[in-house]
Amino acid sequence: MDITTPALLFPAISLLLLAYTNRFLTLAQLIRQLAADHGNPVLVARQIPGLKRRIGLIKYMQSFGVVSFLLCALSMLAIYAGRSPLGNGLFGLSIVTLAVSLLLSLGEVVISTQALSVVVEDIERRGPGGD
Template identity: 75%
Template sequence: MDITTPALLFPAISLLLLAYTNRFLTLAQVIRQLAGSDYADMALTRAQIPGLKRRISLIRFMQTFAVISFLLCALAMLAIFLAHSSLGHWLFGLSIVTLAVSLVLSLIEVVISTQALSVVVADLEQRIGNLR
C-alpha cells in the first residue's frame, strides 16, 4: 500500500462530514420551528421529542467517528510517508472501521428520521379523516 490509498478516503470523508452537517442543520431548524410554534398539537410535538433527542445524539456520534476516521487516515498517510508502513496499515484499517461505525450510525439516524415522518403523516391522515 502506498500513500495514495489512504488519500482516496479524504474526499469521501469530507463529503460525508458535509452531509452530516446538513443533517444537523436541518434537524436544528426543525427543533427551532417546534420551539417557536404555539404547540397547537401537543400530542404530535410530544411524540417527536424522543426521536429528536436520539437524532441529535446520533449525529454528534456520526460526526465524531467521521472526524476520527479522517484523523486516522491522515496519520496513516504520515506513517506511510515516514516509512512506517506497518503502522500506516493499522491506522488505515482503524480509519476504515471508524468510518464504518459512522455509516452505521447514519443508517440508524435515517431510520429514526423516517419513523418521525411516519408520525407526522399519521397525524395528517387523522386530521384529514376528521375533516370528512
C-alpha cells in the first residue's frame, strides 16, 4: 500500500464530520425550540429520552470520526516515513473506527425517525384542524 490509499479516505472523513456537525447543530436547534416553546408537554416529554440518546450518539459518532481521521493521518505519516507495516495497521484501525462511527450514525438516524413518528402521531391525534 502506498500513501495515496489512506489519502483517498481524507475527503470522505472530512465530509462525514461536516455532516455530523450539521446533524448536531440541527439537534441543538430542535432542543432550543422545545425549551422555548412548550406547546404540548406530553409530546415534549416523549421526545426527551430520544433527544438525550441522540446527543450521546452524535458525541460518539464525532469522536470515532475524529479518531478515524487522526489514524488515517498517522497512517500516511508512517508510510511516508518508510514504516509500511505500521502504516497498514493504522489504516486498518482507521477503517474500523470509521465503520463504528457509521454504525453509530445509523443508530442516530433510527432514533431520529422514531422521534418524527411521535410528532406525526401527535398531529394525527389532534386531527386536521390542529387543535
